Amino acid sequence: MAFGDQMRSRAAYVFARHPRHITTVLAALLLGGGGGAFAVASFGPDPADMPVRQVVERVEPLPIQTQIEALEVHTLRLFRTEFLRSTDSVESLLGRLGLHDPDASAYLRKDALFRTKILGRPGRMITAEANDSHGLEKLIARWPADEDGQFRRLVVERTPDGHLATRVESGLLQPSTRLGSGVIRSSLFAAVDEANIPEEIAAQVADIFGSRVDFHRGLRKGDWFNVVYEVLTADGEPMRSGRVLSVEFINDGKAHTAMWFQQPGKKGAYYALDGTSLQSAYLASPMEFSRVTSGFSMRFHPILKQWRKHLGVDYGAPTGTPVRTVGDGVVEFAGWQSGFGNVVVVRHNASDTTFYAHLSRIDVRKGASVNQGQRVGAVGATGWATGPHLHFEFRVNGEHQDPLVVARKSEGVKLSADARPAFQSAALAMRLKLDAAASVAQVASAE
Numbered sequence: 001m002a003f004g005d006q007m008r009s010r011a012a013y014v015f016a017r018h019p020r021h022i023t024t025v026l027a028a029l030l031l032g033g034g035g036g037a038f039a040v041a042s043f044g045p046d047p048a049d050m051p052v053r054q055v056v057e058r059v060e061p062l063p064i065q066t067q068i069e070a071l072e073v074h075t076l077r078l079f080r081t082e083f084l085r086s087t088d089s090v091e092s093l094l095g096r097l098g099l100h101d102p103d104a105s106a107y108l109r110k111d112a113l114f115r116t117k118i119l120g121r122p123g124r125m126i127t128a129e130a131n132d133s134h135g136l137e138k139l140i141a142r143w144p145a146d147e148d149g150q151f152r153r154l155v156v157e158r159t160p161d162g163h164l165a166t167r168v169e170s171g172l173l174q175p176s177t178r179l180g181s182g183v184i185r186s187s188l189f190a191a192v193d194e195a196n197i198p199e200e201i202a203a204q205v206a207d208i209f210g211s212r213v214d215f216h217r218g219l220r221k222g223d224w225f226n227v228v229y230e231v232l233t234a235d236g237e238p239m240r241s242g243r244v245l246s247v248e249f250i251n252d253g254k255a256h257t258a259m260w261f262q263q264p265g266k267k268g269a270y271y272a273l274d275g276t277s278l279q280s281a282y283l284a285s286p287m288e289f290s291r292v293t294s295g296f297s298m299r300f301h302p303i304l305k306q307w308r309k310h311l312g313v314d315y316g317a318p319t320g321t322p323v324r325t326v327g328d329g330v331v332e333f334a335g336w337q338s339g340f341g342n343v344v345v346v347r348h349n350a351s352d353t354t355f356y357a358h359l360s361r362i363d364v365r366k367g368a369s370v371n372q373g374q375r376v377g378a379v380g381a382t383g384w385a386t387g388p389h390l391h392f393e394f395r396v397n398g399e400h401q402d403p404l405v406v407a408r409k410s411e412g413v414k415l416s417a418d419a420r421p422a423f424q425s426a427a428l429a430m431r432l433k434l435d436a437a438a439s440v441a442q443v444a445s446a447e
Contacts, residue, residue, distance in 0.1 A: 076132035084141075086122040090114075094136070097128040104136035107164045108156070114166060117141070117154050125237060136164070142171075142234040149173050151234040173232040175242055179437035184223040188215055191225070200241040201229050203288040207373075208244065208258045208270050210284030211404075213251045225249045226437040228430065246273075246430035259430045263419040273427045275415050282348075282406060283326040283372060286356060286392050287315050287379075311400040312355065312393035319360050319388040321379040326354055326394075326403070331368045331376070340391065341382025346370060354403075355393035358385045 082096045090108045094101065108114045118124065118141050129138040139156040153169040182195035192202040205227065206215045213219075230242025246259040258278050262268035269279030325346050332353065333345035340357035344364060347353050360380025364370060381388045394403040415423055 077137070078130040078132070078134070079127065080130070081125060081127045084118065084122055084124045084126055086120070088119065088122075090119070093126065094128075097126065097130075099128060099130055099134055099136050101130075101135040104164060111156070111166050113154060113168060114156065117143075117152075117168070142237060142239065144173070144232075144234075144239055145170065149232075151239055153234070171234060173234055173239055175230045176233050176238075177245065177433075178229055178231050179227070179433065179440060180229065181226045181437045181440065182224065184219050184225075185221060188219065197227065197229075198231075198241040201227060201244060204229075204244045205247055205249065206288070207283060207285075208247060208278060209249055209251075209256050211280050212256055212278075213249060218251065220252045223249070223251050226434045228433045228437060246434055248434050257434075259427055261415075261419075261423055261426060263413070263416060266413060269413045271415065271423070273431060275420065275423060275427075277414050279413055281327055282354075282394075282403075283324070284404060285315070286323055286326050286354070286390060287317060287321060288324075312357075312391050313403055315379075315390045315392065317379045317388065317390065319378070319380055321390075322375050323356055323359060323377045323379060323390055324373050325356075325370045325376050327352075327372050329354075329370055331364045331366050331370060334362050334364055334366050337383070339384035341385065342377065342380065344376045346376070351397045352406075353395045355391075355395065357391040357393075358382050358389060360388070 078098065080097050082093065084093065090105050094105060094108075118126070121143070124141055124143055127140045128136065131137050136156070137158050141154045142151055144150075145152050149172060151171050151173050153171055154166065155169065156164055156166045159165050180192070180195050180197040180201070182191035182197065184191050185194075188202050188206060189199060192199060205225065209215075225248060227247040228245045230245060231238045232240050232242050243260055244258075247257070249256045257273040258270045259273055260268055261271055269277065271277055271279075323344075327346075327348045329346040329348035331344060332347040333343060335343065337343040337357070342357075342359035342362050344356045344359065344362055345353055346356075356376060358380055359377035359382060361378040362376070363378070364374075364376045370376060379388050379390050385391075392403060394401045394406050396406070
């Protein structure tokens with residue numbers, strides 16, 4: 001057989017065995033082994049006066065088989081992430097992760113740490129690393145720890161001897177700043193959902209402006225907001241929402257701004273960007289976000305069937321919804337009170353007390369100190385109640401007051417003269433970030 005025929009036969013054989021490497025090899029041959037002619041232009045003497053000499057050099061490319069064998073040494077690592085579902089089994093989870101590894105399935109079914117920390121915990125993010133045979137090399141899951149500022153990391157990893165092993169590690173959550181912007185079409189929660197902003201951020205915004213914006217009845221279609229907020233991350237993976245750092249809310253054409261700032265030696269609080277205090281001594285609502293079913297006014301009593309003055313505010317919400325104290329204080333009473341069912345009473349100072357009734361659960365005890373926003377119980381229907389709701393009262397020297405009016409009148413921590421320069425510098429930086437959030441939203445909308 002002629003040399004040319006031998007080469008063609010050899011090439012056909014290689015192509016049949018290794019079709020996926022041909023592109024790489026041909027590129028290597030064209031770039032490195034094909035030879036070429038290069039010319040250099042010079043602005044020296046006339047080329048006609050220069051001697052001409054032809055040089056011919058034979059170039060031998062590296063053997064094709066050697067290059068193919070070198071490529072075979074490299075292995076692929078495949079990565080995929082999935083969120084755990086409440087109905088997941090080991091097999092269904094591995095299947096969605098693209099893993100086909102009977103040994104790994106058997107190991108995870110028996111692994112106590114994986115069963116107790118991962119399975120049955122919907123929403124947890126699972127990251128898997130697989131080899132080019134779709135076998136499990138490494139699996140990682142993370143979740144917040146009970147300790148403030150920490151998270152747990154479960155790692156299932158193949159050891160050098162080929163066996164799988166499980167360990168649980170601890171790490172520190174790291175804050176990351178995010179920007180967001182949204183437009184109100186129906187509700188605040190719908191707007192943040194459309195803008196991919198966590199719902200916890202919406203609840204904080206409602207608290208910050210609760211005494212200035214009526215988020216139950218006062219929102220207008222077309223109202224908009226920009227927000228800068230923290231996200232706590234574990235190994236770069238978002239784990240939970242942090243604090244709202246600054247927010248701008250336009251309600252019915254009126255602008256409201258807020259920024260978190262901590263003066264030296266004092267508790268952090270929210271201020272408008274001009275330095276006006278927004279942190280009221282009392283929250284506008286004992287629940288993060290709920291529906292007012294009966295206000296501070298006359299109403300027809302659903303059980304007594306007569307018109308009576310309603311001395312508090314009722315909030316409709318599902319049983320188990322957290323109830324929080326609207327201000328710092330001490331628990332004066334925690335127990336049962338006839339028609340009010342389970343009740344918590346918090347004394348805030350010499351004159352002010354708040355009253356939380358019909359609770360399904362009480363989470364504090366008499367004499368305990370509580371901070372503004374701390375959970376004291378959960379919504380229920382104990383006592384004389386036709387359905388799950390919270391009955392909330394505010395009393396000043398024993399006299400009932402409209403809680404919303406009290407919240408609006410209460411004053412927060414004012415800026416001191418010494419803290420104002422630092423505040424103004426921080427406010428300028430936050431103004432730029434809020435403008436950046438608006439710009440990002442405009443670009444996204446244009447696209």
